[in-house]
Amino acid sequence: MPDNAIYYHAAYIAAGVVYGGYIVSLLIRRRRARDRTRRRDR
Amino acid sequence: MPASSPPAERGGFDWLLAAAVLAVAATFIRAIYFTPVEALQGAAQKIFYIHAPSAFIGLYVAFGIVAVAGGLYLWLRDERLDRVAASAAEVGVVFMTVVLITGPMWGKPIWGAWWTWDARLTLTLFLWCVFVGYLILRGAIDDPAVRARYSAVLGLLGALLVPFIHLSVYLFRTLHPMPIVLKPSRPSLPPSMLTTFLMACLAFVLLFAALVRVRYRLAVAEDALADEELSESPAMSLRPESAH
Secondary structure, three states, X not given: OOOXXXXXXXXXXXXXXXXXXXXXXXXXXXXXXXXXXXXXHO | OOOOOOHHHOOOOOHHHHHHHHHHHHHHHHHHHOOOOEOOOEHHHHHHHHHXXXXXXXXXXXXXXXXXXXXXXXXXXXXXXXXXXXXXXXXXXXXXXXXXXXXXXXXXXXXXXXXXXXXXXXXXXXXXXXXXXXXXXXXXXOOHHHHHHHHHHHHHHHHOHHHHHHHHHHHOOOOOOOOOOOOOOOOOOXXXXXXXXXXXXXXXXXXXXXXXXXXXXXXXXXXXXXXXXXXXXXXXXXXXXXXX
16 A cells, blocks of 8 residues: 555645635635724714 | 624624534544545545545536526626625635645645646636636626626636536546546445545535635625725715716
């Protein structure tokens, strides 16, 4: 059996970084929109 | 303050997103620790459990929704359909980015090459470029109606590539493996691997739904802010009321 575990470790880390990064970016954009709405309403 | 706040104003915890993240984490743990290693390919075969579900959802679900919502927008001119298409396109690009990163990580140990310009890989990269272009187009047009119309057409044309990508392994000589689950006959996976694969599909469908929901709510809030900023701008205030 070939020893290629490093590739799948790297793939799982990369997928986690991409999906996690996108979730964080969405939450930051949502917070910014909420802050803008609050400033506008004051 | 409007009677009902835009969704982005609603604070609090997003239970669907949290459940989706937990489901994906559970899938990762099952794939890494509780799924057997394939005898010929070794541990690199486990990349399949993130690559294939991400491709399935990115190609068929996300870009399918972009095409259907875009087509319905051109017919009904309902801005909610445009928001659904835009949200699905953005999340679909994220899923396809994972596909294009994890594919070469499987290809290097199995094929001996990170990339090959065969039909399946080249068409998938081209489709990703089309939908990145879709997002750039949306960012470049200020008029919401023009933006929605142009992006609906581009989304429909881009989604036409999806059947060709699915059939490319049958139509062309390609290094990419034939489908082992999405095919007319029974899946060619042992039960333990098939269970992990189906669990991964469910987890990523849940993640897709949660991300599109968050992105849609963000689009509603951003559109409301843009509308108010436009109505408060001096150019708009000079317009007679009958202009609406």
